[in-house]
Amino acid sequence: MTGLVLGIVVVVGGLVCLAGVRLASRRQAKQLEVADLLWVAADRLREELGRSPTQEEVVAAAGFVRVHRSLRFWEEAVVPGRARLEARAAERKLMLALSFLPSEQRVRYWREWNAEMATLNPQDAAAFAFQILRSAPLMGLTLMFVKVFDRRAA
């Protein structure tokens, strides 16, 4: 009996140790990712501005802080991988929003919203897609109302 308890304690202890090591390595990987992101942002800003960027500029350019569009003079200097990820997330939100609309209206609004998003930077496009997604059920209802009852939604 004592042997069994001892065995369980050893196994549980081992698992806890393993989980701890795994968590620590994940945290380390995350810190490395952040460091990489900041490094690339700083590098790109240095090229863009022709001077050493300030700490605030690097942090904002790496996407950790939201800054107003008028202050974002380095819009193109955001890390490309991050921009791509944001664009894909925005695209997914848009597709989800379209699923609320009647099928015959989807192409029109997909074209319209894509055209608007094409002129925005990744951060603003993501915000735009989120706002669209939030109002998509209402838009779907408006269009469905017309379709089902053949009358104008008020």
Place this chain on the structure above:
Amino acid sequence: MGEPRITMATREVLSAFLAKPAEEHYGLQVAEAAGLPGGTIYPILMRLERVGWLESRWEDIDPQTEGRPQRRYYRLSERGAQAATAALAKSARKQTFGLRPQGGAV
């Protein structure tokens, strides 16, 4: 065709259109003029288009040459311009009445 519900946001959008009634505007332009977030104006545009106050068309450009997709342009219809002016005036009257310090609507 009925009349759309005139909310605060709808009023802002209509005011933006009425500021330049003959001009065509695309979604983000309307949002900027109305002071509303870009993605929030589409339900309003949709409603106004459905009741015939707005007309829309695709921009006439070559996307290859311009390097961007065609936008959807909106403009007030003739009926829309009249109806919007009347609706805004009515809504302003209501608001004034509602804000009267004494004897206003509760």
